[in-house]
Amino acid sequence: MCGIVGYIGENNCVPVLINGLKRLEYRGYDSAGIGILIDNHPLVIKNKGKVSELQSKIEKLKLSSPIGIGHTRWATHGEPNEINAHPHCNGDKSLFLIHNGIIENFETLKKGLQQLGYTFLSETDSEVLVHLIDSFLKRGNNLFKSVRMALTEVEGTYGIAVVYEGEPDKIVAARKGSPLVIGIGDNEHFIASDVSAIIAHTSQVVYLDDGELVEVYKDHFCAKTIADADIEKEVFEITTTLEEIDRGGYPHFMLKEIIEQPESVFNSMRGRILLEQGTAKLGGLELVADRLANSKRIIISACGTSWHAALVGEYMFEQFARIPTEVEYASEFRYRNPIVGSEDAIFFISQSGETADTLAALKEAKNRGALSLGICNVVGSTIARESQAGVYIHAGPEIGVASTKAFTSQLVVLALITLLIARKKTMSLVDGKNIALELEKIPEKIKQILKLNEHIENIAEEFKNATNFLYLGRGYNFPVALEGALKLKEISYIHAEGYPAAEMKHGPIALIDKNMPAIFIAPKDSTYDKIISNIQEVKARKGRIIAVASESDDTIDKLVDYTIKIPDTIRMLMPILSVIPLQLLAYHIAVKKGLNVDQPRNLAKSVTVE
Ligand code: F6R
Numbered sequence: 210m211c212g213i214v215g216y217i218g219e220n221n222c223v224p225v226l227i228n229g230l231k232r233l234e235y236r237g238y239d240s241a242g243i244g245i246l247i248d249n250h251p252l253v254i255k256n257k258g259k260v261s262e263l264q265s266k267i268e269k270l271k272l273s274s275p276i277g278i279g280h281t282r283w284a285t286h287g288e289p290n291e292i293n294a295h296p297h298c299n300g301d302k303s304l305f306l307i308h309n310g311i312i313e314n315f316e317t318l319k320k321g322l323q324q325l326g327y328t329f330l331s332e333t334d335s336e337v338l339v340h341l342i343d344s345f346l347k348r349g350n351n352l353f354k355s356v357r358m359a360l361t362e363v364e365g366t367y368g369i370a371v372v373y374e375g376e377p378d379k380i381v382a383a384r385k386g387s388p389l390v391i392g393i394g395d396n397e398h399f400i401a402s403d404v405s406a407i408i409a410h411t412s413q414v415v416y417l418d419d420g421e422l423v424e425v426y427k428d429h430f431c432a433k434t435i436a437d438a439d440i441e442k443e444v445f446e447i448t449t450t451l452e453e454i455d456r457g458g459y460p461h462f463m464l465k466e467i468i469e470q471p472e473s474v475f476n477s478m479r480g481r482i483l484l485e486q487g488t489a490k491l492g493g494l495e496l497v498a499d500r501l502a503n504s505k506r507i508i509i510s511a512c513g514t515s516w517h518a519a520l521v522g523e524y525m526f527e528q529f530a531r532i533p534t535e536v537e538y539a540s541e542f543r544y545r546n547p548i549v550g551s552e553d554a555i556f557f558i559s560q561s562g563e564t565a566d567t568l569a570a571l572k573e574a575k576n577r578g579a580l581s582l583g584i585c586n587v588v589g590s591t592i593a594r595e596s597q598a599g600v601y602i603h604a605g606p607e608i609g610v611a612s613t614k615a616f617t618s619q620l621v622v623l624a625l626i627t628l629l630i631a632r633k634k635t636m637s638l639v640d641g642k643n644i645a646l647e648l649e650k651i652p653e654k655i656k657q658i659l660k661l662n663e664h665i666e667n668i669a670e671e672f673k674n675a676t677n678f679l680y681l682g683r684g685y686n687f688p689v690a691l692e693g694a695l696k697l698k699e700i701s702y703i704h705a706e707g708y709p710a711a712e713m714k715h716g717p718i719a720l721i722d723k724n725m726p727a728i729f730i731a732p733k734d735s736t737y738d739k740i741i742s743n744i745q746e747v748k749a750r751k752g753r754i755i756a757v758a759s760e761s762d763d764t765i766d767k768l769v770d771y772t773i774k775i776p777d778t779i780r781m782l783m784p785i786l787s788v789i790p791l792q793l794l795a796y797h798i799a800v801k802k803g804l805n806v807d808q809p810r811n812l813a814k815s816v817t818v819e
Contacts, residue, residue: 211295211309213389214406215278215370215380218397218427223272225399226279229406230260232454233281235462235608238808239289243267244296244305245277249377253305255294275427278370278380278400280307286315287332297336299343300327303374306342308335309402310366310387318362338363342371352376353424353433356383360422360435366565370400383422383435388563388591391415391423391430393444398425404447404589405454405606415442416589445589454606461800462807463609463700467792468659470614471652473604474785477618478648481625487641488632489625497554497598500580502633504554507534508579510542510570511558514612514695518619519558520688521784525623528781529631529640539570551578556626559583560607560615562590571595584622586615600626610812611699613792616692617655620785624648627781647779651786654776658789661773665790668755668771669797675726678703679717679752680791681710682730683740689730689784693791700799700806710743721752728794729769730787733759734780744768757790 212233216222226243234241241263242255252272256263260281280295287293296305312318315334318341323329327340338359345355352373360367366386373381382389382400392399392407392414399407404414415430417423421440423432432440459465466473481489494501501507507526509519519536526534537547539557543566549555555574559567562585571592574581583596586604593599604618624644632641672678678697682690691707698705708717710729721727727747731740745768747754754769759777766772773790799806 212281213402215400221273222277240294241281243279245274286334306339306371309368313365384417389417466614473614475652477621489628502630505552508555515558517692522623525627539566542570554580560586562587562592665793666797673801678705679727680707683736686730696795721750723751
């Protein structure tokens with residue numbers, strides 16, 4: 210949600226900023242801007258729309274500067290336009306700033322600054338920060354102190370970077386609730402909200418923590434807390450490669466990420482399955498595995514697609530580990546004074562590891578003494594670092610806004626955790642081995658499903674003009690119905706709802722007619738006969754039906770309009786397979802409608818605001 214990139218060094222910052230913004234565009238894409246110093250004089254250029262439009266504007270100017278910051282915006286306060294785009298400047302344009310996050314007390318701060326004579330140009334909360342910092346500069350403080358003092362007055366979240374013509378040898382950056390990383394190069398330093406923006410230049414990074422500020426020079430940096438205490442920061446080596454974050458010849462990141470799933474789920478399980486012992490080895494949980502297995506209750510908290518993965522996890526944990534499990538939206542958990550304590554283990558699932566609600570729920574759980582565990586994709590992300598222990602899903606960078614490969618990898622990791630704790634409890638070696646064996650077969654089975662891409666594209670052609678869809682599944686496939694509906698909504702803007710299939714007759718059946726396609730996830734499992742009855746009910750009302758069914762099922766074809774046949778597996782792993790046709794269907798429908806699947810309207814990849 211919004212992206213930040215900055216550079217200070219001996220080279221020209223302009224291409225670094227533009228390329229960084231392009232990498233970050235998946236985080237917010239309604240406007241963008243850069244601010245640089247040319248011969249120590251600030252120059253700010255902003256644009257509504259895509260980074261490519263900003264790039265054309267800038268390239269004509271043939272600019273060169275050794276210091277600058279850039280921002281790509283996802284609007285929170287004020288519509289997307291040039292004025293509201295970042296950087297924001299102070300009155301005499303000597304100071305400019307970029308900001309991710311939300312300043313909650315901006316109205317109060319704004320009134321105070323207006324009384325001091327400050328005028329505001331934009332509708333953003335962010336502009337308050339630049340004037341507030343200016344007010345401290347005007348009182349004779351240096352830039353670092355002015356930023357630090359300004360931030361003590363701010364309520365809300367921020368990742369900021371500030372440049373001042375009076376101190377042209379540094380960028381000051383700070384973080385609270387919005388990620389920020391410093392990249393270390395050879396006589397150059399980078400700042401970014403996400404390592405993807407700087408990965409082309411360095412693999413040495415330092416993650417800022419909440420309440421930390423940093424003064425970044427070309428050849429060194431100094432970090433302090435907001436209370437002015439010096440801090441030593443650890444340098445990390447990042448392993449993500451440029452190829453991993455490139456589109457690699459695919460028309461969209463979403464398609465690339467769907468197609469990558471045989472490898473991404475393999476990476477999630479690589480080295481973690483102990484076949485002979487019928488269990489899993491998860492280094493990140495080793496120290497807490499016994500406490501986890503003995504916990505009285507498990508809660509899984511997350512948002513969006515990760516919340517759907519959590520629902521599948523609930524089924525797995527209860528079926529095999531026999532530990533009562535609840536799933537809760539992070540946004541609800543954090544505000545409802547939950548009854549949790551040291552006997553509970555709480556998993557927080559987040560692809561980005563930066564989702565504001567999930568992070569806040571994690572902090573709440575930690576404060577209450579629960580064992581707080583992260584399941585994240587982005588290595589070094591805040592949720593991963595704030596958790597007491599956890600597991601990375603290792604799906605690789607997910608750039609498409611609609612989550613696909615992270616979901617299937619989350620399910621793999623949940624299955625591994627199930628194995629780990631269930632084997633410590635009552636699961637037999639034979640059952641453990643069976644699950645482990647089936648897990649190992651999943652990547653090949655995904656490859657088989659991906660061969661149906663063209664068939665699914667044809668179905669998409671048939672249904673692309675429908676205005677409503679119903680997704681129905683039972684048991685483990687109920688969360689898949691929710692996820693299929695979410696994928697379609699997000700990128701095609703078609704209204705879709707997911708339901709447990711049996712719930713249909715308690716209301717949604719009223720919607721069924723010849724214009725309402727229903728998608729059944731109906732593999733041959735213990736609920737198969739029941740779901741066939743639900744299919745009959747839709748058919749009797751002339752609804753059009755697409756079924757995701759088992760390849761061994763040759764009776765279902767007669768009942769439905771289209772079938773997508775997938776390989777069989779054990780029930781707990783079926784969602785990893787059954788979701789893939791739904792990802793492809795949503796993708797093809799959106800492409801056929803001419804929509805931007807990687808950057809759907811109003812969405813952003815990582816939701817770092819409440
Ligand atoms: C859906 C999607 C979102 C995210 C949600 C949580 O395709 O991407 O619903 O799943 O915003 O994000 P993370 O997993 O990063 O916490």
